[in-house]
Amino acid sequence: MTGPERPDPPGEENPGAGPAGPGPAGEPPPARRRRRDPLAATLIGVLTLLLGFALAVQVRNADEAQVLAGAREEDLVRILDELDSREERLRSQLAEQRAALRELNGSGSQTGAALEEARQRAERLGILNGTLAAQGPGMTLTVRDPAGTVQVSDLIDVVQELRGAGAETMQVDDVRIGHSTAVTGAPGELVVDGTPLRSPYEFVVLGDPQGMETAMNIPGGVVQRIERRGGSVEITGSPELVVDALRPLDRPQYAAPDTE
Amino acid sequence: MIPILGLAAGVLLGLVFDPTVPLWLQPYLPIAVVAALDAVFGGFRARLDGIFDAKVFVISFVSNVVVAALIVFLGDQLGVGAQLSTAVVVVLGIRIFGNAAAIRRHVFRA
Structure with missing residues (x-):
């Protein structure tokens, strides 16, 4: 494996030795030659430096890698x-957690959306229905009835005309008009849902002011009829009204409810 | 003196830089280190015997490393890399033991 070695005797190989015994003719004694050769000294230094470097690196490397590399096959199989x-366990756990997460996400967004929809x-x-106060653009419609001649049907017509013209919710005096609101009583003593009204009757209506005003003032409409009876109607549009009855x-x- | 200094410096450098051995070199590095160690022991013994030759040392060092790596490489190609590595280590180990014995005889006269 190395240069000047002879196969015999065992234990006598000495790489790095000059030719043992009789050196080639003309070669100076090796011991003296070493001193004189800076190139050889440099080479030796470099080689041994490399050796030390590789040694240290390999030792470090073996520290990390040799733990498994040195293990026996059966041990490796067992570890594997x-x-x-x-x-496998971790994978199944991961799958379970993923499924749970998906479920929670899905149900969370579902209930959230359903809640928002319901709200x-x-x-x-x-x-x-009139169970919530409302605000928005609309108009106030004031019916003056000094002679007490405005009838139940007139007020009902006002409400119906307003609804037909796009009123979304309204109140008269402090009574909210709902789907089951009833106007009763005699002219001059009108009662809405059991609450007596006093002239003037002041409607606060939320909806499109222009459309409602046009519908009110239509010829032969409810406003003209009330005026014919001796009352008067005053309409004031407003961008911001509150219906809080x-x-x-x-x-x-x-x-x-029909649940089917 | 130079070899000892070189070894010490190399070990220090290796410990300081702590480089990662590239994957292709990993099978050969330990064999190469053992081969080089064999050459160093041989050189030390030759020095004690008074027959040290720098040229022979350098050549034997390099050829030791190259041949050892070649054998392992060949073994890898043949599919018996692990066994040939073991063989190389055993042979080099025997040689190191022999050289160490010769050095011991020189140093301790026993």
Whole structure:
């Protein structure tokens, strides 16, 4: 494997030795030659430096890698088996957690969306029914009835015309008009939902002011009829009105939701 | 003196820089180190015997490393890399033991 070695005797190989015994003719004694050769000294230094470097690196490297590399085959198989089963366990755990996360996410967004939907629906119904105060653009419509001649049907017509013209919710004096509002009584002593009205009757209506005003003033409409009876109607549009009279929510006595 | 200094400096450098051995070199580095160690022991013994030759040392050092790496490489190609590595280490180990024994005889006269 090395230069000047002879196969015999065992234990006598000496790489780095000059030719043992009789050196080639003309070669100076090796011991003296070493001193005189700076190139050889440099080479030796470099080689031994490399050796030391590689040695240290390999030792470090072996520290890290040799733990498994030095293990026996059966041990390696056992370790591999353990790692495999552990991986499988962790994978199944991961799948479970993923499924749970998906479920939670799905149900969370579902209930959230349903809640939001229900809330909006309740708001719309509340405004429609008069259980919620409302605000927005609209108009005030004041019916003066100095002679006490405005009839029940006139007020009902006012309400119906307003609804037909796009009124979304309204109140008269401090009574909210809902879907079951009743106007009763005699001219001059009108009663709305059991609350007596005093002239002037002041409607606060939320809706499109222009459309409602046009509908009110239509020839032969409710305003003209009231004026014919001796009353007067004053309409004032407004960009910001508040309808804050509330109606109790009727609990249906006979009708129940059809759940099918 | 130079070899000892070189060894010490090399070990220090290796410890300081602590480089990662590239993957292709990993099978050969330990064999190369053992081969080089064999050359160094041989050189030390030759020095004690008074027959040290720098040229022979350098050539034997390099050829030791190259041949050892070649054998392992060949073994890898043949599919018996691990066995040939073991063989190389055993042979070099025996040689190191022999050289160490010769050095011991010189140093301790026993």
